[in-house]
Amino acid sequence: MKAREYKAEPLKVLVVDNxxxxxxxxxxxxxxxxxxxxxxSDLDEVRHWLLNQRTDLVLLDISTxxxxxxxxxxxxxxxxxxxxxxxxxxxxxWAEAPVVKALHxxxxxxxxxxxxxxxxxxxxxxxxxxxxxxxxxxxxANRHRDIQDNILxxxxxxxxxxIVIAANRAANAxxxxxxxxxxxxxxxxxxASHPAQNLVGLSVLAVTGTGLAILLGGARVTLRxxxxxxxPAEVRAxxxxxxxxxxxxxxxxxxxxxxxxxxxxxxxxxxxSHELRTPLTSVLGAVSLxxxxxxxxxxxxxxxxxxxxxxxxQRLSRLIDDILDLTKLEGDRMVxxxxxxxxxxxxxxAVVATQAYxxxxxxxxxxxxDEPSAFDEVxxxxxxxxxxxxxxxxxxxKHSPKGATVEVRLSTGDSGCVVTVRDRGPGISAEFRDRLFxxxxxxxSSDHRNVAGTGLGLYITRMLVERMGGxxxxxxxEGAGAQFSVWLPRQSHAKNLPLVLLxxxxxxxxxxxxxxLSGCARVHCVGVLSQANVSSREPxxxxxxxxxxxxxVNSFCKAVRRLAGSAPVLFVSxxxxxxxxxxxxxxxxxxxxxxxxxxxxxxxxxxxxxxATITQRASSLTTDTASQETHAK
Amino acid sequence: xxxxxxxxxxxxxxxxxMILQFSLATVGGFEVLLCCGxxxxxxxxxxxxxxxxxxxVMMPGFSGPQTLAALRQQxxxxxVPVVFMTxxxxxxxxxxxxxxxxxxxxxxxxxPMKLPQDVRMFWEHGRSNATT
Numbered sequence: 001m002k003a004r005e006y007k008a009e010p011l012k013v014l015v016v017d018n019x020x021x022x023x024x025x026x027x028x029x030x031x032x033x034x035x036x037x038x039x040x041s042d043l044d045e046v047r048h049w050l051l052n053q054r055t056d057l058v059l060l061d062i063s064t065x066x067x068x069x070x071x072x073x074x075x076x077x078x079x080x081x082x083x084x085x086x087x088x089x090x091x092x093x094w095a096e097a098p099v100v101k102a103l104h105x106x107x108x109x110x111x112x113x114x115x116x117x118x119x120x121x122x123x124x125x126x127x128x129x130x131x132x133x134x135x136x137x138x139x140x141a142n143r144h145r146d147i148q149d150n151i152l153x154x155x156x157x158x159x160x161x162x163i164v165i166a167a168n169r170a171a172n173a174x175x176x177x178x179x180x181x182x183x184x185x186x187x188x189x190x191x192a193s194h195p196a197q198n199l200v201g202l203s204v205l206a207v208t209g210t211g212l213a214i215l216l217g218g219a220r221v222t223l224r225x226x227x228x229x230x231x232p233a234e235v236r237a238x239x240x241x242x243x244x245x246x247x248x249x250x251x252x253x254x255x256x257x258x259x260x261x262x263x264x265x266x267x268x269x270x271x272x273s274h275e276l277r278t279p280l281t282s283v284l285g286a287v288s289l290x291x292x293x294x295x296x297x298x299x300x301x302x303x304x305x306x307x308x309x310x311x312x313x314q315r316l317s318r319l320i321d322d323i324l325d326l327t328k329l330e331g332d333r334m335v336x337x338x339x340x341x342x343x344x345x346x347x348x349x350a351v352v353a354t355q356a357y358x359x360x361x362x363x364x365x366x367x368x369x370d371e372p373s374a375f376d377e378v379x380x381x382x383x384x385x386x387x388x389x390x391x392x393x394x395x396x397x398k399h400s401p402k403g404a405t406v407e408v409r410l411s412t413g414d415s416g417c418v419v420t421v422r423d424r425g426p427g428i429s430a431e432f433r434d435r436l437f438x439x440x441x442x443x444x445s446s447d448h449r450n451v452a453g454t455g456l457g458l459y460i461t462r463m464l465v466e467r468m469g470g471x472x473x474x475x476x477x478e479g480a481g482a483q484f485s486v487w488l489p490r491q492s493h494a495k496n497l498p499l500v501l502l503x504x505x506x507x508x509x510x511x512x513x514x515x516x517l518s519g520c521a522r523v524h525c526v527g528v529l530s531q532a533n534v535s536s537r538e539p540x541x542x543x544x545x546x547x548x549x550x551x552x553v554n555s556f557c558k559a560v561r562r563l564a565g566s567a568p569v570l571f572v573s574x575x576x577x578x579x580x581x582x583x584x585x586x587x588x589x590x591x592x593x594x595x596x597x598x599x600x601x602x603x604x605x606x607x608x609x610x611x612a613t614i615t616q617r618a619s620s621l622t623t624d625t626a627s628q629e630t631h632a633k
Numbered sequence: 634x635x636x637x638x639x640x641x642x643x644x645x646x647x648x649x650x651m652i653l654q655f656s657l658a659t660v661g662g663f664e665v666l667l668c669c670g671x672x673x674x675x676x677x678x679x680x681x682x683x684x685x686x687x688x689x690v691m692m693p694g695f696s697g698p699q700t701l702a703a704l705r706q707q708x709x710x711x712x713v714p715v716v717f718m719t720x721x722x723x724x725x726x727x728x729x730x731x732x733x734x735x736x737x738x739x740x741x742x743x744x745p746m747k748l749p750q751d752v753r754m755f756w757e758h759g760r761s762n763a764t765t
Binding site: 292 | 646648649651652656659660691720728741742743744745746
């Protein structure tokens with residue numbers, strides 16, 4: 001950018017000289033060049049002048065003063081710090097030492113008397129142009145700051161060490177802790193720029209209670225505000241470079257209000273469902289009694305009509321159940337009571353429970369339990385597993401032609417148990433497969449479709465499977481029917497294994513931790529601490545916990561310690577740092593290391609506690625697993 | 634001949650009360666006392682000497698759990714098994730209802746043809762618990 005592109009404005013110059021004649025000469029020269037001039041005789045007057053007069057340049061004479069250093073330092077100290085105000089020293093005859101010293105101390109330039117008008121004009125012109133550039137830069141910075149400050153969400157910019165290098169007003173208001181109680185930035189405008197108020201220089205962990213890694217990784221996080229209150233937030237991060245250094249700008253959007261609205265919606269839906277079930281009880285009850293002849297015999301037409309009413313009433317009832325399940329699952333308010341148990345008996349029970357529906361549809365059910373899998377144990381909620389199977393089996397029966405067979409098989413899969421349900425229906429078209437497990441998805445949503453349903457069943461099934469740490473897939477069997485597979489992580493030899501209590505509100509993290517510990521511990525998974533159901537007869541051997549989203553960290557630590565008793569506690573979290581965890585007597589692991597180190601660290605912790613039997617079992621298992629992993633590679 | 638069970642049912646919805654009457658008396662052959670709320674149950678319950686109490690959860694005035702707590706204060710009803718009937722049952726709600734001291738929970742809509750069977754099962758379960 002060329003300097004001459006900037007249109008310079010006349011400067012307001014202050015001449016400081018104790019010689020009246022010299023002061024007058026220089027002032028006249030400057031005035032003739034079109035600038036405004038003021039003059040004072042000593043430094044004491046400078047401070048007063050600058051307080052009352054807008055000034056663009058100070059010309060300070062250092063000819064007669066015995067100490068250049070003292071004079072220049074004092075003058076520079078009196079200049080305002082919030083903008084660029086250059087100082088040019090004047091000297092009556094050329095002397096290198098004082099001029100060099102003055103420049104070192106911060107003077108912008110120098111002039112030797114007698115000053116040639118052309119030189120004075122050039123130097124003042126240069127100052128005027130730089131002044132214009134400074135004003136433009138300041139306006140740009142102000143606009144940038146105003147934009148940031150008018151964003152209602154907190155915005156923090158951090159460097160590569162996660163130290164805050166910029167914070168907008170919302171961030172300061174939300175996170176800065178040093179504001180005196182009862183004083184807001186509106187009542188004390190100057191306070192906003194007070195250093196104690198500013199978050200700059202603090203680590204993002206200290207500011208928000210959450211480490212950078214998790215802020216970069218998670219879209220939804222729980223943050224701590226200045227009063228220690230935890231609140232849910234959505235974080236958006238963008239990383240950029242400034243002079244080669246990495247900068248990350250984080251925008252935090254408070255989700256408290258949105259979650260409140262979601263909760264209200266859930267409660268409304270749950271109440272509506274309840275209000276629907278009450279009249280349905282009378283309708284279905286009356287129809288059932290009529291149909292059974294409890295109120296006297298019915299004609300055959302009457303039986304047909306009441307059977308239709310009963311069938312449709314039950315359908316409506318199932319729909320209400322699905323809607324209730326959906327609101328609970330989506331609001332993460334469904335509590336699962338997972339217990340380690342063999343899957344085979346549960347599967348048999350599910351098949352028996354669906355037999356009547358299969359008979360009514362003239363479909364055969366054929367259940368195979370592969371020998372090794374009969375003893376495999378998984379951590380499941382029995383009721384919910386039966387619900388999963390009821391959904392898959394009734395789906396398979398519903399889509400099967402009369403006389404067909406639905407095959408159910410339990411087999412041992414990749415570090416888990418696999419239940420497959422295979423039907424001989426029309427299969428799943430390629431375009432529908434992607435939407436299969438989504439909400440309200442129907443392969444045939446036309447008005448004249450053959451098979452009834454709401455499109456919620458498979459969505460709820462998928463959510464339930466995932467909540468138990470498993471996954472569900474549909475295989476390509478177009479033309480020859482469809483095959484659904486449910487995989488659940490195995491907990492082999494479970495009764496001899498240490499019991500691990502896992503507390504994390506993040507479903508994905510729970511699933512990853514469960515997978516990491518698969519085969520070497522029995523894991524009791526809960527989203528929040530209050531759901532933990534630890535029996536005094538069998539205390540847990542290790543607690544894995546993420547304080548993120550569990551309310552006040554200190555209360556959470558106390559509650560975890562109470563629950564764990566003497567068992568070791570491992571914080572698997574980036575929302576607290578290792579120093580904090582250690583201060584509470586807990587071990588710490590970054591959430592980024594779940595897949596790589598969680599298993600090893602957990603086993604080590606169990607070893608350290610001196611639980612001989614457990615550690616023996618665990619070490620033999622770890623060795624087994626290690627060798628399996630080597631084979632796998 | 635087995636003795637007819639005496640069942641007291643507390644339910645605010647008149648239509649559901651009618652279904653309960655059919656189900657418990659006509660189908661099940663029980664002796665039935667129907668109450669339209671907790672207050673009535675507290676007044677008439679002790680004299681009826683029920684073998685089992687069916688209690689709706691959401692009722693105006695005394696709720697199901699409040700009625701249960703009040704019934705337990707009455708000496709003749711202290712040990713009578715109580716089964717909640719709810720239209721809002723989810724597994725966690727069932728757990729919390731059982732925590733109030735109920736023997737079981739029956740989910741609405743229920744099948745009136747099967748209800749007598751369930752009631753007898755809960756009565757036997759409650760009786761075996763009381764004797765152990």
